[in-house]
Amino acid sequence: MSNGAESSLDRTALASCGRLVIKVGSSSLTREDGHLDVMHIAILVDAIGAARARGQEVALVSSGAIAAGLLPLGLTHRPYDLPTQQAAAAVGQGQLLELYTALFRRFGLSAAQVLLTTADLEYQERYHNARATMDRLLELGVVPIVNENDTVATQELRFGDNDRLAALTSHLVHADALLLVSDVDALYTAHPETPGARRIGVVRSADDVAGIDISRRGSEVGTGGMVTKLEAARIATGAGIAVGLTDLEHLPRLLTGEDVGTFFVPTGKRRPARLLWLAHISDPDGALVLDAGAVRAVTERKASLLPAGITAVRGSFDTGDPVDLVDERGKVVARGLVTYASADLKSMIGHHTWDLAASYGERFQRAAVHRDSLVVLR
Numbered sequence: 001m002s003n004g005a006e007s008s009l010d011r012t013a014l015a016s017c018g019r020l021v022i023k024v025g026s027s028s029l030t031r032e033d034g035h036l037d038v039m040h041i042a043i044l045v046d047a048i049g050a051a052r053a054r055g056q057e058v059a060l061v062s063s064g065a066i067a068a069g070l071l072p073l074g075l076t077h078r079p080y081d082l083p084t085q086q087a088a089a090a091v092g093q094g095q096l097l098e099l100y101t102a103l104f105r106r107f108g109l110s111a112a113q114v115l116l117t118t119a120d121l122e123y124q125e126r127y128h129n130a131r132a133t134m135d136r137l138l139e140l141g142v143v144p145i146v147n148e149n150d151t152v153a154t155q156e157l158r159f160g161d162n163d164r165l166a167a168l169t170s171h172l173v174h175a176d177a178l179l180l181v182s183d184v185d186a187l188y189t190a191h192p193e194t195p196g197a198r199r200i201g202v203v204r205s206a207d208d209v210a211g212i213d214i215s216r217r218g219s220e221v222g223t224g225g226m227v228t229k230l231e232a233a234r235i236a237t238g239a240g241i242a243v244g245l246t247d248l249e250h251l252p253r254l255l256t257g258e259d260v261g262t263f264f265v266p267t268g269k270r271r272p273a274r275l276l277w278l279a280h281i282s283d284p285d286g287a288l289v290l291d292a293g294a295v296r297a298v299t300e301r302k303a304s305l306l307p308a309g310i311t312a313v314r315g316s317f318d319t320g321d322p323v324d325l326v327d328e329r330g331k332v333v334a335r336g337l338v339t340y341a342s343a344d345l346k347s348m349i350g351h352h353t354w355d356l357a358a359s360y361g362e363r364f365q366r367a368a369v370h371r372d373s374l375v376v377l378r
């Protein structure tokens, strides 16, 4: 982690990279009284218009539908129950799009509405359809405006917050960078109101953010706080996508590569969509407890998990279901698609492959989780 001149070397790529995803949170789009903040939205649209003029393709992930729907429905605060949130989003989303459409027209740009749910990224066919549409929109010079499909998303279907949706969208469209726009200009060493809190210019690895206090929530209308922003940054950088974090005021300067905000350096490389789903969307149906040797084999040698390294089976699952791989203290170290049902696996744990083949037949020689269907999570 560092502040100052050194960091501007990395971030200069933001001015020239081909495809960007920009995510803006509710707190940046609305005024305190719940109205959409037209001035703020105009600043955002200006920054995107300038990026388009530089030849960059931009997809916008915009929150604000629920907040925009409060006033028309006579609500004085964000509702807690899901149906009212969904109703507010249905009213507000239209207003949001109307405004974006008018503002982008000033740059000769068209805006498109794209509403997604987790299921759209979970099923291969839908993922490819969403990808093809987004690609075509970007090639046509349109600005896709993505939000969660709040009308149909139920509690367990919800992305949970738009930061994560933005990270998954940046993977979907093969973006070079993801910019998270919030009501704070950067990540700080503690909550920005804490005396002595300092801006973090660059984050190079998870270790750089390990000791930072991000627990305090921000605005009334924002949902995730800094926790979901760092989670989004982890998902994107782990898939080879650079991430920038700043507020609307500093966005134009971040977009031209200046040393403002926080820049997260990509740490991993692009993963197949199937593994992205496994790591960040799937809901595990059970857990396999691994002995220390198996933890090392899976996490360090990237080996398949054999029944011999499993000490316990938790939950009830079928062949092909996602399961967590946990160490003996219960810490999740990986997630994978299991190749045996829980009932079979319980009688196989601790047995070596050759014993299993002799007792049950050759079909039982296979690994419990193949390395191609496994993602390390720590």
Ligand SMILES: Nc1ncnc2c1ncn2[C@@H]1O[C@H](COP(=O)(O)OP(=O)(O)O)[C@@H](O)[C@H]1O
Residues within 6 Å of the ligand: 024, 025, 026, 027, 028, 181, 182, 183, 184, 186, 187, 188, 189, 190, 191, 192, 212, 213, 214, 215, 216, 217, 218, 219, 221, 222, 223, 224, 225, 226
């Ligand atoms: N270490 C930190 N650095 C910066 N901001 C922090 C930190 N810890 C907590 N926060 C809070 O996170 C808020 C941003 O999250 P949130 O209000 O959910 O924004 P958004 O609506 O943009 O998603 C900031 O306004 C700030 O109050």
Ligand SMILES: N[C@@H](CCC(=O)OP(=O)(O)O)C(=O)O
Residues within 6 Å of the ligand: 024, 025, 026, 027, 062, 063, 064, 065, 066, 067, 089, 147, 148, 150, 160, 161, 162, 163, 221, 222, 223, 224, 225
């Ligand atoms: N789909 C919701 C998103 C809510 C949300 O996650 O907001 P934020 O924490 O500001 O990104 C809406 O448009 O209001």
